[in-house]
Amino acid sequence: xxxxxxxxxxxxxxxxxxxxxxxxxxxxxxxxxxxxxxxxxxxxxxxxxxxxxxxxxxxxxxxxxxxxxxxxxxxxxxxxxxxxxxxxxxxxxxxxxxxxxxxxxxxxxxxxxxxxxxxxxxxxxxxxxxxxxxxxxxxxxxxxxxxxxxxxxx
Amino acid sequence: xxxxxxxxxxxxxxxxxxxxxxxxxxxxxxxxxxxxxxxxxxxxxxxxxxxxxxxxxxxxxxxxxxxxxxxxxxxxxxxxxxxxxxxxxxxxxxxxxxxxxxxxxxxxxxxxxxxxxxxxxxxxxxxxxxxxxxxxxxxxxxxxxxxxxxxxxxxxxxxxxxxxxxxxxxxxxxxxxxxxxxxxxxxxxxxxxxxxxxxxxxxxxxxxxxxxxxxxxxxxxxxxxxxxxxxxxxxxxxxxxxxxxxxxxxxxxxxxxxxxxxxxxxxxxxxxxxxxxxxxxxxxxxxxxxxxxxxxxxxxxxxxxxxxxxxxxxxxxxxxxxxxxxxxxxxxxxxxxxxxxxxxxxxxxxxxxxxxxxxxxxxxxxxxxxxxxxxxxxxxxxxxxxxxxxxxxxxxxxxxxxxxxxxxxxxxxxxxxxxxxxxxxxxxxxxxxxxxxxxxxxxxxxxxxxxxxxxxxxxxxxxxxxxxxxxxxxxxxxxxxxxxxxxxxxxxxxxxxxxxxxxxxxxxxxxxxxxxxxxxxxxxxxxxxxxxxxxxxxxxxxxxxxxxxxxxxxxxxxxxxxxxxxxxxxxxxxxxxxxxxxxxxxxxxxxxxxxxxxxxxxxxxxxxxxxxxxxxxxxxxxxxxxxxxxxxxxxxxxxxxxxxxxxxxxxxxxxxxxxxxxxxxxxxxxxxxxxxxxxxxxxx
Numbered sequence: 001x002x003x004x005x006x007x008x009x010x011x012x013x014x015x016x017x018x019x020x021x022x023x024x025x026x027x028x029x030x031x032x033x034x035x036x037x038x039x040x041x042x043x044x045x046x047x048x049x050x051x052x053x054x055x056x057x058x059x060x061x062x063x064x065x066x067x068x069x070x071x072x073x074x075x076x077x078x079x080x081x082x083x084x085x086x087x088x089x090x091x092x093x094x095x096x097x098x099x100x101x102x103x104x105x106x107x108x109x110x111x112x113x114x115x116x117x118x119x120x121x122x123x124x125x126x127x128x129x130x131x132x133x134x135x136x137x138x139x140x141x142x143x144x145x146x147x148x149x150x151x152x153x154x
Numbered sequence: 155x156x157x158x159x160x161x162x163x164x165x166x167x168x169x170x171x172x173x174x175x176x177x178x179x180x181x182x183x184x185x186x187x188x189x190x191x192x193x194x195x196x197x198x199x200x201x202x203x204x205x206x207x208x209x210x211x212x213x214x215x216x217x218x219x220x221x222x223x224x225x226x227x228x229x230x231x232x233x234x235x236x237x238x239x240x241x242x243x244x245x246x247x248x249x250x251x252x253x254x255x256x257x258x259x260x261x262x263x264x265x266x267x268x269x270x271x272x273x274x275x276x277x278x279x280x281x282x283x284x285x286x287x288x289x290x291x292x293x294x295x296x297x298x299x300x301x302x303x304x305x306x307x308x309x310x311x312x313x314x315x316x317x318x319x320x321x322x323x324x325x326x327x328x329x330x331x332x333x334x335x336x337x338x339x340x341x342x343x344x345x346x347x348x349x350x351x352x353x354x355x356x357x358x359x360x361x362x363x364x365x366x367x368x369x370x371x372x373x374x375x376x377x378x379x380x381x382x383x384x385x386x387x388x389x390x391x392x393x394x395x396x397x398x399x400x401x402x403x404x405x406x407x408x409x410x411x412x413x414x415x416x417x418x419x420x421x422x423x424x425x426x427x428x429x430x431x432x433x434x435x436x437x438x439x440x441x442x443x444x445x446x447x448x449x450x451x452x453x454x455x456x457x458x459x460x461x462x463x464x465x466x467x468x469x470x471x472x473x474x475x476x477x478x479x480x481x482x483x484x485x486x487x488x489x490x491x492x493x494x495x496x497x498x499x500x501x502x503x504x505x506x507x508x509x510x511x512x513x514x515x516x517x518x519x520x521x522x523x524x525x526x527x528x529x530x531x532x533x534x535x536x537x538x539x540x541x542x543x544x545x546x547x548x549x550x551x552x553x554x555x556x557x558x559x560x561x562x563x564x565x566x567x568x569x570x571x572x573x574x575x576x577x578x579x580x581x582x583x584x585x586x587x588x589x590x591x592x593x594x595x596x597x598x599x600x601x602x603x604x605x606x607x608x609x610x611x612x613x614x615x616x617x618x619x620x621x622x623x624x625x626x627x628x629x630x631x632x633x634x635x636x637x638x639x640x641x642x643x644x645x646x647x648x649x650x651x652x653x654x655x656x657x658x659x660x661x662x663x664x665x666x667x668x669x670x671x672x673x674x675x676x677x678x679x680x681x682x683x684x685x686x687x688x689x690x691x692x693x694x695x696x697x698x699x700x701x702x703x704x705x706x707x708x709x710x711x712x713x714x715x716x717x718x719x720x721x722x723x724x725x726x727x728x729x730x731x732x733x734x735x736x737x738x739x740x741x742x743x744x745x746x747x748x749x750x751x752x753x754x755x756x757x758x759x760x761x762x763x764x765x766x767x768x769x770x771x772x773x774x775x776x777x778x779x780x781x782x783x784x785x786x787x788x789x790x791x792x793x794x795x796x797x798x799x800x801x802x803x804x805x806x807x808x809x810x811x812x813x814x815x816x817x818x819x820x821x822x823x824x825x826x827x828x829x830x831x832x833x834x835x836x837x838x
Contacts, residue, residue, distance in 0.1 A: 092550045
């Protein structure tokens with residue numbers, strides 16, 4: 001059990017490392033930020049994916065993004081600057097501020113609650129269920145029972 | 155013809171009204187034992203016939219609209235706005251669903267057609283079908299009220315009738331658009347039937363689970379239509395919109411995904427009710443929710459509640475849909491509260507490690523996915539209400555929140571089949587899980603060795619997870635097939651492939667389901683490829699070339715063409731891999747004269763490894779140079795192949811089982827041994 005716990009800890013650390021070890025290369029950041037913003041012309045497309053020839057807005061926005069990156073600004077700073085200039089709808093997803101936090105946390109919270117609730121419910125049902133007779137002493141009983149259940153699909 | 159169509163719609167409304175009222179009275183009399191001047195059985199029969207009659211009336215109306223499109227009757231406002239003389243025949247037919255009024259008529263016609271089949275096959279269960287027919291007529295009345303009073307398709311043009319129409323939206327002038335909307339609508343509308351059966355069964359306190367057997371095929375066929383509709387839409391978006399993707403998390407796309415998710419949950423959890431008499435209330439609410447979400451999807455499309463690229467379908471009939479949705483939910487809630495004691499479970503879950511639990515978690519995750527999509531779709535409206543300003547909830551949100559849920563679901567797809575009903579021992583879990591888990595880990599190691607770097611970006615991490623989980627699921631499902639086939643092979647002496655075929659024939663539902671799961675894995679493999687998409691845009695003049703991945707594109711020519719419907723500009727590009735010319739692509743840009751709008755026609759060279767996706771973006775307005783945009787999208791073909799596998803699997807699941815005796819005779823085994831063979835035939 002202790003070993004399992006240690007493995008879980010190690011797994012968690014690896015996962016955190018994976019999520020935090022992003023490359024800070026400018027081209028990668030340009031691509032990443034370009035995917036985090038919308039074209040404001042009304043086409044409803046992600047900024048870097050806007051495919052309108054002669055779009056009045058996407059080229060300007062992308063050039064502003066390049067300038068901001070060359071000035072060494074941070075990602076959050078750039079996103080906030082765009083939000084201040086074009087309004088909150090320029091961001092392809094809400095930032096973690098005030099009420100917008102709810103957008104990000106409610107779905108995982110609902111899933112988590114559902115999982116916890118389901119486990120609690122199953123435990124409650126199991127407690128209510130009439131106790132099963134003691135397992136047979138026949139050798140390989142578990143294997144035979146599993147095979148029977150699997151093959152007959154009771 | 156417009157007058158004929160309008161009359162047909164009024165007649166259909168009257169017949170559906172009679173079906174609802176007479177059917178309702180008859181069922182009430184049957185339930186209470188009261189008798190009127192006409193016996194309830196005869197009254198119910200007249201209601202059924204009125205329902206059949208309404209199908210013919212709506213068919214006449216739909217025919218009248220198509221006729222008006224084909225005869226260029228621009229006195230009909232709908233035809234004026236959605237067709238023109240030069241429009242090719244198939245698109246004139248598609249005009250039936252290209253606008254608000256037409257698509258509502260299509261909805262009403264499909265509902266009437268489903269109702270027709272249900273009423274003709276009423277002998278399956280006369281009383282339950284009478285309930286379902288009456289409930290369906292209630293839904294039908296709503297759509298016919300809309301068609302007669304809120305959005306009449308046969309409204310006439312005021313004043314002088316123009317010589318030509320304004321044409322069909324160019325985005326809709328694509329072959330898939332002729333079949334995508336009907337497929338989607340067949341899915342949306344089809345869920346009305348299991349909904350009507352479920353509500354009817356609850357109203358009449360239907361004994362046993364036979365109603366589930368009756369509706370199983372309806373539900374599966376409907377689910378199949380919705381699946382096809384969704385993926386045809388994705389393929390259309392990929393081929394026409396020219397942004398290199400197939401799913402943009404647009405509210406209207408989300409609207410089609412939500413009932414699909416709850417419908418999938420229903421298809422799984424209903425098996426627990428059939429086999430173990432469990433989760434009756436849950437299933438009831440799942441099918442209620444699926445139907446309500448189908449209506450909500452249409453509401454989102456029509457009301458303009460959320461911003462969408464499908465804005466061409468917006469109108470003011472949202473209030474009608476809100477009212478209908480509230481009535482539907484009120485009726486469901488009222489019936490449920492009144493009859494909830496009828497839905498008591500016969501068994502309880504005995505173990506967290508069992509097939510039942512895996513279904514329960516599968517349901518939970520599917521519903522969480524549905525909630526996430528609904529939450530993301532409606533959050534901008536909520537934000538405007540709370541903060542006073544709208545926000546955008548687009549792909550980055552869904553990629554971060556919905557993808558982990560999808561991966562969890564993929565994992566459950568693999569472990570569910572290897573768990574036994576009631577409970578599974580730890581030893582059995584260990585034995586059955588070792589091989590799939592090893593397959594998943596080996597896949598991850600091989601992919602990392604091949605250059606996938608999950609620590610570099612989130613997309614690569616998710617892709618690695620999807621492929622590893624895919625390997626796990628395929629191994630789990632494959633080992634189930636092999637185990638069952640091995641039993642048959644031992645008994646019959648057939649080879650393994652013949653045994654697998656026979657195994658599938660003996661329990662089509664179970665093994666058809668596994669094939670569907672395999673298809674889902676293939677689809678996920680395709681989705682995972684999107685993390686490695688590449689794109690480039692370049693001005694490309696005659697004989698100039700550009701490189702994308704292993705391909706080199708050389709511009710051979712630019713040309714123009716014209717026909718009665720549109721003018722077109724296109725590039726002719728030779729594609730080389732190394733020094734070998736492998737194909738020629740001709741991306742187009744079209745200008746439709748009637749609607750005065752442009753549209754992109756993508757040229758795509760698709761292989762199993764990747765799609766070379768080329769767009770002719772037109773000429774640079776500053777220097778007149780032609781611009782070519784190229785995408786290299788890995789594994790996209792796997793998505794479409796996966797869908798075909800899902801369709802095949804569903805067909806297998808819909809096929810009746812081969813009986814054990816027949817199987818024994820086919821494999822020349824004495825009939826006396828057939829029961830032994832039947833042991834290899836499980837449930838679902």
